[in-house]
Amino acid sequence: MAKLWAGRNDGAVSKIADDFNSSVKFDKRLYRQDITGSMAHAAMLGGQGIISAEEADVICQGLQGILDDLENGSLKIDETAEDIHTFVEQTLTARIGEAGKKLHTARSRNDQVALDLRMYVRDDIAEITSKLKLVISAVVQKAEEYKEAIMPGYTHLQRAQPVTFGHYLCAYAMMFLRDTDRLKDCRKRVNISPIGCCALSGTTYNTDRYAEAKSLGFDKIALNSLDGVSDRDFCVEYLSALSLIMTHLSRFSEEIILWSSWEFKFIELSDGFTTGSSIMPQKKNPDMAELVRGKTGRVYGDLTATLTMLKGLPLAYNKDMQEDKESLFDASDTVKMCLDVFAPMISEMKANTANMRKAAEKGFINATDLADYLVKKGMPFRTAYKITGQIVAECIKCDKTLESLTIEEYNKFGSLFAEDLFDEISLETCVNKRISEGGTSVRSVEKQIAYIKESLKNV
Numbered sequence: 001m002a003k004l005w006a007g008r009n010d011g012a013v014s015k016i017a018d019d020f021n022s023s024v025k026f027d028k029r030l031y032r033q034d035i036t037g038s039m040a041h042a043a044m045l046g047g048q049g050i051i052s053a054e055e056a057d058v059i060c061q062g063l064q065g066i067l068d069d070l071e072n073g074s075l076k077i078d079e080t081a082e083d084i085h086t087f088v089e090q091t092l093t094a095r096i097g098e099a100g101k102k103l104h105t106a107r108s109r110n111d112q113v114a115l116d117l118r119m120y121v122r123d124d125i126a127e128i129t130s131k132l133k134l135v136i137s138a139v140v141q142k143a144e145e146y147k148e149a150i151m152p153g154y155t156h157l158q159r160a161q162p163v164t165f166g167h168y169l170c171a172y173a174m175m176f177l178r179d180t181d182r183l184k185d186c187r188k189r190v191n192i193s194p195i196g197c198c199a200l201s202g203t204t205y206n207t208d209r210y211a212e213a214k215s216l217g218f219d220k221i222a223l224n225s226l227d228g229v230s231d232r233d234f235c236v237e238y239l240s241a242l243s244l245i246m247t248h249l250s251r252f253s254e255e256i257i258l259w260s261s262w263e264f265k266f267i268e269l270s271d272g273f274t275t276g277s278s279i280m281p282q283k284k285n286p287d288m289a290e291l292v293r294g295k296t297g298r299v300y301g302d303l304t305a306t307l308t309m310l311k312g313l314p315l316a317y318n319k320d321m322q323e324d325k326e327s328l329f330d331a332s333d334t335v336k337m338c339l340d341v342f343a344p345m346i347s348e349m350k351a352n353t354a355n356m357r358k359a360a361e362k363g364f365i366n367a368t369d370l371a372d373y374l375v376k377k378g379m380p381f382r383t384a385y386k387i388t389g390q391i392v393a394e395c396i397k398c399d400k401t402l403e404s405l406t407i408e409e410y411n412k413f414g415s416l417f418a419e420d421l422f423d424e425i426s427l428e429t430c431v432n433k434r435i436s437e438g439g440t441s442v443r444s445v446e447k448q449i450a451y452i453k454e455s456l457k458n459v
């Protein structure tokens with residue numbers, strides 16, 4: 001395809017440079033945004049009398065025809081074009097003649113590409129948000145199913161205090177809820193129109209940037225034209241939000257992988273979301289969770305690539321910025337794939353509640369509650385902590401648990417122990433007395449579930 005800029009220069013770039021320079025292979029996915037943006041631009045030009053109303057109509061009809069033909073497959077994007085903007089404009093002029101040559105009045109590809117990308121990210125935020133909602137719904141449904149299932153809670157991957165599986169699952173639902181909130185917040189800074197900033201300094205035409213922005217659903221316009229064409233903060237913010245989604249998915253995946261192992265056997269993934277081994281017949285591998293964990297690195301890479309691309313750029317547009325798109329598209333595609341696989345994987349996952357409970361019975365997981373028992377009888381916490389530590393050491397020496405020591409044995413460590421201690425240190429008590437807001441008791445977890453469900457309605 002011919003160059004839009006053939007003039008001073010004949011546009012005869014060497015083939016190797018041309019291929020290197022062209023972005024159409026990846027920016028073709030912006031065709032819808034590019035055409036919609038151009039329609040709004042033509043309408044604004046017509047409305048302001050910069051081109052005639054008839055010309056604006058012919059341009060808009062021509063653009064609509066291109067959009068229809070691309071969607072029904074009768075028009076193919078020419079991959080020798082320099083970029084999607086070139087392809088659309090040249091196809092338009094080939095179809096409607098002279099009027100097509102007026103579309104690029106009072107704009108530049110610099111503001112055009114920034115506009116297209118912002119519109120793309122805006123649509124993408126909606127798509128990722130709805131996929132996140134499906135994951136949250138799947139997680140919260142599991143939390144409800146397992147709100148009473150006692151398991152060990154860990155710190156340093158050492159058994160710490162008992163929690164319920166429902167409580168644990170709600171923790172991830174909270175993270176994903178924050179992710180939806182972050183996307184909503186990011187959208188505020190995405191939804192600012194750069195169109196009309198033109199190449200870098202604005203224009204001498206009597207344009208109406210506000211009307212054009214409004215017709216495209218933007219809340220605001222960029223108020224400095226140099227900034228408007230150079231700002232890719234919105235890409236960085238979006239990639240950061242996507243990276244955090246991957247962080248959450250990856251931490252969850254890590255635990256799914258660990259807990260499906262024979263060493264834990266807390267959960268079992270369905271056959272539909274595991275694979276076998278070509279040599280070891282007994283294997284059931286959590287490949288999907290491993291891939292999600294693995295793909296997290298590439299999304300971080302996309303964020304790092306974009307930050308690094310931007311850090312040394314002088315104002316205003318530089319061709320380096322063409323690199324923003326592949327990183328953004330790759331991150332978005334990756335997150336969508338991961339969310340798509342995650343929701344049904346969680347829905348079909350089963351917990352082995354007996355194993356969870358058995359694990360919670362070991363490791364002196366109720367030691368804090370024994371110390372609290374003494375505190376409630378009047379002992380200062382630090383003293384109670386020390387005595388409980390001595391009791392645990394004694395249990396380890398004679399291979400006993402806190403439940404299996406007799407009262408006589410307890411009495412060797414002090415006079416405050418009585419029969420009621422056994423009830424105080426039972427796993428059920430440990431869990432269900434933790435009624436503090438956000439705690440692990442069934443009542444607290446039910447409140448968390450209700451909060452998550454309510455919040456989902458406003459996402």
Ligand code: ARG
Pocket residue numbers: 023027082083109110113317319321322323
């Ligand atoms: N393909 C270019 C990009 O993605 C479009 C903007 C081109 N502008 C320019 N002055 N060469 O960044």
